[in-house]
Amino acid sequence: MELREFFGDIWGKLSKEEQTLFLESARLVSYERGTVLKNSTDQCEALYAVTRGILRVYMISEEGREVTLYQLKEGDFCLFSASCILSRIPFPLLVEAQTDVTLYRIPAQVYQSVLQTNIAVSNFTSGIMSNRLADILWLVDQILFKRMDSRLAAFLCSQSELYHTDTLTLTHEQIAAHLGTAREVVSRMLKYLQSEQMIVLSRKEIRLTDKESLSLLAGDA
Missing domain, CATH: 2.60.120.10 (Jelly Rolls)
Structure with missing residues (x-):
């Protein structure tokens, strides 16, 4: 430009x-x-x-x-x-x-x-x-009024749109820094999302497998 x-x-x-x-x-x-x-x-x-x-x-x-x-x-x-x-x-x-x-x-x-x-x-x-x-x-x-699982789902969806990919190269610590929370909280929430088959976790990567469910969980977050 x-x-x-x-x-x-x-x-x-x-x-x-x-x-x-x-x-x-x-x-x-x-x-x-x-x-x-x-x-x-x-x-x-x-x-x-x-x-x-x-x-x-x-x-x-x-x-x-x-x-x-x-x-x-x-x-x-x-x-x-x-x-x-x-x-x-x-x-x-x-x-x-x-x-x-x-x-x-x-x-x-x-x-x-x-x-x-x-x-x-x-x-x-x-x-x-x-x-x-x-x-x-x-x-x-x-930060004040939304649940962490909704905030995390919204963050993952927004990063997918920003980078034009369903596979995000992010560590748990980096996500925690974005959201202003502890790494342990992020790790726990990511495992929950994986158990619900919305994402698949691997080393330094998160693959979004059910963006529709993630969007519903994000709601107005």
Whole structure:
């Protein structure tokens, strides 16, 4: 994807100078799977526009437990990587390459300079932020009010759709990090799903054999 494609219709609402500023300042870079692009102590440096691969945005508790807030794929903007441009208060979030990724890095100060003067970019940014906050509120609802078996079924279904495969290469520990729970809980729930013939477990792989039943178990999770 070219950088202008990320902005959609609002690209035409940028001045020639603003378009040139974005095009000349953005850098196309690649990262290997597992690379932490941003940790919770990083300064506000850049926004990410994903052209290939998947990013994971997550938090870590004081006890070291992780929980995935949302995932970003091709065509998505990662605004929270430079959240200080919005509130001037950095969010303690981490961004990790869940696969090999290629993305544009847009300097935070460049984006902020256009954001402050162009109402179209301001509205565009507000829309993205609203969607991300909705994702986080949905996650809070899941953690507080949904059963773990439903959350796990929903997670497996979503990953199958995201990666376009019914065979997921995930460890129990990785799933626990996504869901913000203990590995032992995930192992117990996976064994239950296997006993119900919804999945088949093997070393570092989970094959979804009955996605219809998994979807029913997931419900509105």
